[in-house]
């Protein structure tokens with residue numbers, strides 16, 4: 190049976206370059222903050238269209254270090270989305286600030302600017318939009334709000350390497366952008382890693398100091414920093430892979446277009462592509478919640494403003510929980526057809542027990558969406574036939590429902 194894994198992490202066409210990078214670092218015998226990190230920072234900044242990049246230990250640390258470098262901490266609030274990896278909000282909490290959740294737009298699935306406007310209060314210092322699944326948040330409206338209320342915009346670009354918003358590179362629209370190089374990301378290391386990009390040189394310098402214990406020179410700690418340094422091995426591996434990123438991103442877009450065509454008659458909703466700068470970190474469909482025993486409804490097209498597309502037709506209500514969950518059934522059918530799927534994310538962040546005391550925001554749109562979303566396999570190593578196999582498996586699973 191054909192097996193379609195969700196991702197493929199083993200080095201493939203980049204295997205020789207990755208091995209050479211590792212050998213180069215071993216031969217040099219220097220492993221933390223050195224020429225590979227310096228070289229990667231220059232190359233990554235150029236590739237992302239920013240003037241500075243600072244390599245750090247993870248995407249979570251990249252977000253936290255930006256906030257700390259902006260002076261955000263205890264007593265402050267940062268408005269962010271309920272639909273993301275929980276690390277987005279955890280990063281805010283590590284600074285001592287409080288994450289405040291503004292619900293998502295039902296079509297774009299990123300933070301809804303109208304909800305941000307309602308969440309702004311006297312303690313708000315920053316807006317932290319996430320460019321989810323590879324598609325930018327609605328940045329023009331967010332910038333307008335930030336300008337009117339004198340707030341910083343910090344972009345979570347962990348799923349959006351090379352993405353653009355209306356043609357502008359993500360990470361350069363707000364004051365800074367945070368990237369992750371976790372192995373599954375569009376640019377992944379062979380371990381953890383992250384980077385901050387910014388056009389603000391003073392901010393970059395402060396983050397450079399904070400990532401290294403707050404030192405100016407060796408053993409001179411002028412402020413309380415943390416230990417969050419991108420290591421030489423990961424930096425060298427990322428340098429080997431960065432030149433492939435543009436082609437790999439193109440391939441992701443081709444595969445996504447093929448999914449769209451192949452799923453056009455399938456009874457799942459395929460959210461519209463709202464920006465040609467979408468880099469498809471994930472390909473996420475929606476499986477409308479249905480009553481027990483019912484067939485899945487036919488797919489619906491988005492209206493001109495995109496807002497009518499909402500799984501189950503009730504995008505503003507928490508979906509009915511049924512004893513026969515259409516998404517679980519589809520996932521199980523796909524697994525028997527060798528297709529691995531995941532859910533990004535099954536629980537809105539404010540509904541996670543770890544955040545109960547922080548901001549128990551209701552976020553009904555995110556709650557509804559979390560019940561319906563399903564991530565299909567998408568990685569540059571997939572063939573066109575793989576995509577057709579997944580689409581056919583979805584259609585046959587739904588015909589059997």
Ligand SMILES: Cc1ncc(COP(=O)(O)O)c(C=O)c1O
Nearest residue numbers: 247248249274276277347369371
């Ligand atoms: C949107 C988003 N933000 C933040 C993170 C955290 O990145 P890292 O795992 O590198 O800390 C991730 C990755 O899991 C992510 O997808």
